[in-house]
Amino acid sequence: xxxxxxxxxRAAQEIDDGAVVNLGIGLPTLVADYLPxxxxxxxxxxxxxxxxxxxxxxxxxxxxxxxxxxNAGKQTVTIVTGGSCFDSATSFTMIRGGHVxxxxxxxxxxxxxxxxxNWAIPGGxxxxxxxxxxxxxxxxxxxxxxxHVAKDGKPKLVAECDFPLTAxxxxxxxxxxxxxxxxxxxxxxxxxxAPEVTLDEVREKTGAPIVD
Amino acid sequence: xxxxxxxxxxxxxxxxxGASIMCGGFGLCGNAEALIAAVAEHGAKDLTLISNNAGNLxxxxxVWLEKGIVGKIICTYxxxxxxxxxxxxxxxxxxxxxxxxxxxxxxxxxxxxxxGFYTPTGVGTVVAEGKEVREFDGREYVLERALKADFALIRxxxxxxxxxxxxxxxxxxxxxxxxxxxxxxVVECDExxxxxxxxxxxxxxxGSFVQRVVQVTEHENVIExxxxxxxx
Numbered sequence: 001x002x003x004x005x006x007x008x009x010r011a012a013q014e015i016d017d018g019a020v021v022n023l024g025i026g027l028p029t030l031v032a033d034y035l036p037x038x039x040x041x042x043x044x045x046x047x048x049x050x051x052x053x054x055x056x057x058x059x060x061x062x063x064x065x066x067x068x069x070x071n072a073g074k075q076t077v078t079i080v081t082g083g084s085c086f087d088s089a090t091s092f093t094m095i096r097g098g099h100v101x102x103x104x105x106x107x108x109x110x111x112x113x114x115x116x117x118n119w120a121i122p123g124g125x126x127x128x129x130x131x132x133x134x135x136x137x138x139x140x141x142x143x144x145x146x147x148h149v150a151k152d153g154k155p156k157l158v159a160e161c162d163f164p165l166t167a168x169x170x171x172x173x174x175x176x177x178x179x180x181x182x183x184x185x186x187x188x189x190x191x192x193x194a195p196e197v198t199l200d201e202v203r204e205k206t207g208a209p210i211v212d
Numbered sequence: 213x214x215x216x217x218x219x220x221x222x223x224x225x226x227x228x229x230g231a232s233i234m235c236g237g238f239g240l241c242g243n244a245e246a247l248i249a250a251v252a253e254h255g256a257k258d259l260t261l262i263s264n265n266a267g268n269l270x271x272x273x274x275v276w277l278e279k280g281i282v283g284k285i286i287c288t289y290x291x292x293x294x295x296x297x298x299x300x301x302x303x304x305x306x307x308x309x310x311x312x313x314x315x316x317x318x319x320x321x322x323x324x325x326x327x328g329f330y331t332p333t334g335v336g337t338v339v340a341e342g343k344e345v346r347e348f349d350g351r352e353y354v355l356e357r358a359l360k361a362d363f364a365l366i367r368x369x370x371x372x373x374x375x376x377x378x379x380x381x382x383x384x385x386x387x388x389x390x391x392x393x394x395x396x397x398v399v400e401c402d403e404x405x406x407x408x409x410x411x412x413x414x415x416x417x418x419g420s421f422v423q424r425v426v427q428v429t430e431h432e433n434v435i436e437x438x439x440x441x442x443x444x
Contacts, residue, residue: 050312051238052382059439067241067433068383074239074268074436079381087379087416088238088386089320092313096333115336125297126309128289129339134313137333168336 002177002194009034010192011104011145011175015045022048022095022135024105024118025073027145031104032058038080048100050131052091055083072131095131096138103139105132107146107174109161112208114171114183116144117163129166136167148176148205155207157181157188178202187211216373216404216425220250223398223426227251227363230283232260234319234394236366236387239265239436240272242379244367244400246428248272251365252279260284262319262361264312264386268293271434277305286359288312311339316389318359323392323421328357364394367431368417371401372408375422376415384416391421398424402431 002010004027012034015021023029038044038055047056049071056071057078065076079085094100109117119132136142150156157174173191174181179202180192187209190202203210217223224247233251237243251259252275261282267274274295276282282299284306290296299305310318311333321329330353334340344355366387369380377399379387391397404427 049382051241052385059441061443062440065435065438065440066381067435068381070238070241070382070436072238074241075439076435076437077439085379085381085384087384087388088312088316089389092316096313096317096331126300127291128287128309129311130289131312133311133337133339134333137331137335138313165337167333 001197004030007145007175007177010180011143014143014173015102017043019101020046020048020054020094020099022050022100022103022139024103024132024135026106028104028106029073031145038082042082048091048094049077050091050095050135052086052088053077053079053083054086054094055080057083092134095134098138098140100135100139102141102143103135104143104145105135107144107156108150109156109158109163110144110146110171110174110183111161112159112183112187113185114169115161116142116166116171117161118166120164122163132166136170141172142170144171144174146174146176148178148202155205158207178205184211214373215375215423220246220400220426220428223247223424224250224254226396227254227256229256230258231256231363232262232361234361234364234390235261235263235273236364236385236390237263237265237272238382238385239268240434242367242383242385242387243272244365244398245272245431246426247365247398247400248275252276252281257281258283260286260361262286262359264288264315265291265293266296268436269434270295280304286310286315288315314339314356316386318356319386319389319393321358322360323389326358328355330355359393361390361394362396364390364397366391366397366399368399368401370403370405370410371399371422371425372405372410372419373425374407375399375419375425376410377401377417377422378410378414379416388417391417396423397421398426400426400428402429403427
């Protein structure tokens with residue numbers, strides 16, 4: 001099994017030097033710990049926060065927090081050297097216009113055709129949409145990082161989502177605690193198994209075919 | 213007639229029942245705190261509130277909800293806003309939740325004289341239900357309409373007497389766009405500077421989008437989720 005930290009570390013390996021990346025709320029935020037910070041030559045990884053930062057840095061040192069510098073989860077953050085602030089229209093021009101190289105998002109369900117459901121559970125309390133639908137529809141590439149099964153044991157990787165969709169056909173790759181899998185249209189293709197996890201276990205806990 | 217007003221009460225002149233009001237802020241960050249508090253005391257009701265979050269932790273716009281002066285809300289995220297959850301549960305407020313990029317683009321269109329636009333966001337989801345979906349170059353897009361309001365209540369870091377504005381960090385968010393989409397934009401600025409103090413190249417929002425300015429030097433600046441790391 002991959003621990004949450006190992007999932008985040010594995011996700012970080014998917015990111016190219018110089019990339020602009022948006023990290024969703026929850027598990028995806030852990031990925032930041034494994035990313036190279038922006039470098040003086042403009043390389044490294046540049047984190048975009050949809051409330052209006054390109055070049056988001058780590059949490060501030062105790063006592064340095066600024067209530068007017070927050071991330072999209074409304075937590076206090078910092079801005080890296082070379083970072084910029086902008087309004088929400090510019091932010092979503094970046095997101096929807098394909099100027100974010102990769103978004104790493106959490107999920108409630110992912111289908112074999114890449115449909116993503118990550119904003120509402122039927123009958124559950126509606127938390128809202130926020131930037132999720134725009135990130136899902138507009139990012140150049142979508143990586144999902146999630147537990148392989150839900151808390152109730154039901155598969156999150158399914159043939160077809162029955163939760164309300166965030167976007168259709170957008171997910172490229174999924175990193176779970178059991179494996180790294182690609183969306184294959186007729187099922188999921190295993191790219192990599194977590195330590196001590198068998199293909200049979202992945203097959204058993206996936207609600208869609210595992211294909212070659 | 214000067215745009216600069218002596219008080220928040222004066223800055224809200226003409227506000228009446230049934231008004232639609234855009235309020236800047238990402239959660240509580242960047243709220244026009246004094247203007248929001250003044251509307252709660254004003255007496256106007258049946259308001260339509262257009263704002264990303266409609267308050268949180270019982271603060272900011274959550275006070276409007278508790279006072280029962282809001283009839284309708286257009287927002288993008290509810291999250292931990294228990295006041296809004298309660299209003300949705302008992303049906304006392306008509307709440308419409310839309311994607312954040314669509315939310316800001318609808319206001320951008322409203323301010324820019326564009327009636328509507330086609331966006332890929334929301335295609336194949338509940339957001340597209342009942343709306344025209346059209347294919348362009350092999351991809352589907354949903355038609356969204358422009359959004360305007362009677363008032364925009366926004367906070368800026370600096371303003372000059374013509375209403376030229378500079379914002380600070382992530383307090384900017386939706387505010388400059390809302391300013392373009394409202395009939396009357398009221399700015400609560402931390403600092404009122406003299407005309408010419410802002411370099412022309414450094415103005416974030418030109419003064420033609422601003423009708424009223426009021427200086428408010430004290431702000432609560434609530435942190436919703438304080439996160440820090442230990443010093444090395």
